[in-house]
Amino acid sequence: MGWERQRTVLSADRMTSPADRLHPALVHHIVHHYRWPRLRPVQEMALDPILDGHNTVILAPTAGGKTEAAFLPLVSRMLDEDWQGLSVLYLSPIRALLNNQEHRLREMLTLVGHQVGVWHGDIPDSEKERIRHEPPSVLLTTPESLEGMLISRRTSAAQMFAHLQAVVIDEVHAFAGSDRGWHLLAVLERLSRWTLPPADVPSPADLQRIGLSATVGNTHDIVHWLSHGSARPRTTIDPPRPDGDLPDVTLDWVATLENAARVLATLHRDEKRLVFCDSRVQAEELTVLLRRLDVETWITHSSLSTDVRSRTEQAFAEASRGVIVATSALELGIDIGDLQRVFQIDAPWTVASFLQRMGRTGRREGTRPNCTFLAITEAGLLRAAALLDAWRHHAVEPATAPTAPFHVLAQQMIAHTLECGTRTRNELLDTTLTLCEAAAIDPIDAEQLLEHLVDEQLLFEDEGVLGLGDEATAQLGRRNFLELLSVFTSPPPFTVLQGPREIGQVSASTFEPGEQVQQTLLLAGRTWRVGTIDWARRKAWVTPMETVGKVRFEGQGPGMSALLAAAHRRVLLGSSAAEEHWSRRAAPVLAGLRDEHGFLQDDGVVGTLEDRTITLWTFAGDRANRRLGHWFRLLGWERVS
Known part of the structure; x- marks a missing residue:
């Protein structure tokens, strides 16, 4: 696709390339500022449906150009149709992603004379007041902050949202598969009632909805879900993956977190490595172990303060080598610079998570995506083997919303x-x-x-x-x-401070009321001595120290899907499609697990009896197992787990 503005008209209303429909000023900046020789396939495929006003879900890998795929046609329409006031909302599931996307979108919008704003709980009141009086063309926020604007007496929804045209929802699968998705749909419905419809359209307005996702197994279902309450045409954009070598994936058995740290300290020392852990406690412990081995290590997770996280991610992005330890927060499109390697302790709970994590690598020409699993538990080893089996079967979990959201x-x-x-x-x-x-x-x-x-x-x-x-x-x-x-509540955390500086937040169960001996705390990869605790204000002041502390966080894993459970059965029955990825240390351990489960069958439920305990091997996933357990309780079984 050339960027010269010559058009070869095939018919009276059809051009040779969708890019020819973009506003000339935008094309000028794409050529001369960004110096892009061409659009990526996903960006070109998204132009026509978004320019034509379709509700659209765009599927592409992390850093695959999804944001530009949505905003290039929207900005073009902004210029062509002379949109006024706040015309586009960008919604994200987490604040960190808003801060990360702000620079990219501000750069694009400023080039064509429009402004970008950010609104969430960490934004100063003075900045929010400025946005109220001078709304930007594009506002980045979360659904919860958006609802805060709707109920606020200080914000005039009728003025703020009168000219709204479109809403872009990043990581749409994260909403569609949780109660937050129902909340999002309800807030969009309320929002549309404050938006002025075109003169020839009856109220309420029908806002264009654009969802972005890196990995999801049911794109068509998601665009249907996202379009509830909207009469617009619906389109999904899922460009074919380029042909190439299979990603470099290895499943290794290391048995302990200490051994995992030793492996990480040895492999690829001169490269930038991202290590995923599926608990914040494990991430903290691994960071301490790596630093003891003189590995330059950073850590980031959702319980650290915004300031600590942003400094950490910026420092790693600027480094030439080292390790950053993270939880699922770095699955999303937060920019931490070029990466050479991704490691995973044990395994995530979904194929989608694995694909997003692996998608952090292989972005430079001539490189392959890669991921090395370092299993420290047999359950984690088996889960990783099941994930890889599902991946080789090209299976990805659908994002399915919870049923009966009466609380929402x-x-x-x-x-x-x-x-x-x-x-x-x-x-x-x-x-x-x-x-x-x-x-x-x-x-x-x-x-x-x-x-x-x-x-x-x-x-x-x-x-x-x-x-x-x-x-x-x-x-x-x-x-x-x-x-x-806060319709999605959890126990209020304690804020941890070093003097006036916030380090992060931890569960109240980390501290012990009335404890006389000196308490210590592990947070941000460091050990702290706990000084003053203000129980009423839920704050704790700390100072650095050398010994190892402890930490607790609230929360639990997402549970096992039916897709992943079925893959467990295949692995245990010896029919895995991913054995070529097992290391010489992993293969014998998995063979032993197969021997231990020789009683399993290809299908159906198998029951075993041991020590007066009946175990049902359903391989149906946690949701089905919970329903089954409920029926057993109704039948009078007292102890069901």
Whole structure:
């Protein structure tokens, strides 16, 4: 595809290349500022559907050009159609990704005379006030912060969102597979009611929706899910993968975290390496072990402060070699510079996670994506073998939303009432209709839930008009109803500070009330002596020390999918498609596990009895097993796990 503006017209309304539809000013900057000789296939494939207003889901590897694939046509329309005010929202599941994308989008928009803003909990009030008075053309935020704007008395939704045209949802699979996805759909529905539709279109406006994802197994389902409440045409963009050598993947058995550290200290010492751990505690422990072996090591995870994380990621990006230890937060498109190697301790819980992690490498011409698994437990070794088997079968988990999100529906009823002040019963039910239809919630159940909220005084009703109830104000009204925005709650963490500087956050269970001996804490790859603890304000002040401390974080893994469970069966039955990736140390351990499970069958459920305990080998995944356990309890079984 050439960038010269010569067009060969094949028919009265068809051009030789979709890129010829881009605004000339944008093409000028692509050629002379970015110096791109051509668009990537995913970017060219996305032009026509987005320029034509389709709801679109774009699938491409990490750093595969998805962001530009969405924004090049949107910016072109912004120029061609003279969009005014805030016209595009970019929504991300995590703040760190917003900060990371800000520079890229600000550079693009500034070139054509438009502004970019960022809005989340770490943004100063002064900057938010500036955005309220002078909305940028593109605003980067999260769904929760977006809802905060809708319910805020300081933000005029009618002014802020009047000219909104499109919403870009990054890492859309992360929303579609969780309750946050239902929350996102509900907030988009409310948002559209503040947006002015074209003169020839009845209210409410139909915002264009564009989802970005690196790995997902059901792209068509996701664009259908994302389009609930929208009448726009739907398109999925999934460019063919380039032909090339198979990625360089090895599954190794090292038995302990200490051995994993020794391997990491030895292999590829002059290269930049990213090591994934699937728990923050393990990441902290590995960082300490690597530093003891004189490996230049950084650490990043979601419990570290924004300042600590950004400094860490910037330092690693600028380094020429070393190791950064991370959790799933670095699966997403956060820029940490060029990488040569990816390692994984044990294994992630999904093929999608594995693909995103491996996709961090192999971006330079002449290199292959790579990943080395260092298994330290037999369960982790088996899970890694199952992941690789599923991968070689070209299987990726679908992103499937949880069923019956009544808690999200209740939260939305309260939040929308707070947003509008008062609502009639029909108005409130109508606002949540899209969520109910998408989640297959019976309208009668929605009405009963609304009645329950009134009975509990979370809402009050006066002659058919609903308002915020006394209980809602008492329970949720503190800190400008911040608790209402936290529909996905976890126990409040402790903030750890060194003087005035925040290091990160940990679970309260890390500390022991009344403990007289000196407590120590492991955080940010360092050991700290715990000094003052303010239990009321949930803060702890620390100073550095040399000995090894401890740390606890709240949270648990996602559980095993049916796809991964079925792959476990294949591995244990000796029919794995990925044995060529097993190391000489891993192969005999996996062979031993096969021998131990010789009673398994190709299909069906196998039951074993040992010490008066019945074990059912279903290989159906955690969700099915939980349902089965529920039925056993209903039948009178007292101890089911």
